[in-house]
Amino acid sequence: MSYWQFLSEYGPRFLEGTLVTLLQFIFAVFLTIALALVAGFMKLSNNLFVKGVSVTYIELFRGTSLLVQLYWIFFVLPLLGITLEKFTAGIITLSLCLGAYGAELVRGAIQSVPKEQWEAAYSLSLSPIKRMWRIILPQALANILPAWGNLMIELFKATALVSLISVADLMFEARQVNSITYMSAQAFGTALIIYYIIARFIITPVIRWLEFITMRKMGRG
């Protein structure tokens, strides 16, 4: 079977898998950002309990492997009475894990905003919410974006692991096609190329563009 025959026969399966991978990625991006912001802010809190919760969460998820977390949430949580559907379990685990890394980025970025900015906002008697939202966060965001871009690539690659709890993503389809055809080079090679194209020619340029927009808005472009 030539590669073109292979593609015309199994191409649709790869496309379906790619769609599932992208859905996992997009949902997880939003949830990761939300978790990272919440945990990042909580870690900066003066309240020891709030801070403790955040530190525990971050260390727990940064200290273990994503795969361990995925198996634990999918196979052990049901024993404790919480059953998640595999698609949801995938998104939640991905976000919890990458969110912990993101939280450290958020914390670092907020702390990197010069102290004078806080003082100036304070002396203009801006409300705490306004101070954070209009003064601190935009500057923190600009500092964080390059590192955040790397994290998004990591998240995208990490979606491949959800295939192990049998979410029918690109990785899963590649394995299926491999076990049907025994054409490993074609099956896994095609998947590699699709992941590469999405990460290198879609996600990375979008992040660069966002960086450019932010920098321009901040007047640093």
Place this chain on the structure above:
Amino acid sequence: MFDWKWDFFWEVLPRLLSATVNTLIAAGVGYVIALVLGLILTLAQRTTFNILNMIVREFVEFIRSTPLILQIFFIFYVGPQFGIKMSPWTAGMVAIGLHYAAYLSEVYRGALDSVPKGQWEACSALSMKTHDTYFRIIIPQALPSALAGMGNYLVGIFKDTPMLSVIGVAELMHTANAIGSENYRFLEPLTMVGVIFLLISIPAAGFIRVFEGWLHKKLGMK
């Protein structure tokens, strides 16, 4: 609801501990491969052949933008198609070593770029050989700034070893799954794997920080 069985815990603990040794070996061997291969990948981007530099550059990007788990499958299953038969261990070490080599080559690149240009110029003014320039002048100066990244990826490679379980390397995750399906009990083995990871990676990360601090002080850098 929560029926944790301590006698089962004690029963499977020895098996998991011996698997932990395998995990550590896998991480260690993978890391050594990555350290060496990473250096080769960095140096191959700095030759006088522009085409070679570009190809290696894009190869590194390719490795960095595709999932490790897929690379593991690719190396394990595609090798035999071309007559290269590898045991799960060999294939796993090659895959994880190559993946992290790409990351480490970026660390080295950043570190090499951080060496002031004057140092390079001084070397060429003294007409030192390329080999001497790198090994006697540049690398010793670049090393300290590379160490932070190198330490992080050591912990990173350790946390990625569970992926080797998919091709049957008998590390922690694989053993825990085996225990689980033999006894129809996943609660204890999977939880224990998580705890073992925490118990190793958090102190390791702390130790690396301390070591970095010590080294910076030793080298007289702040």
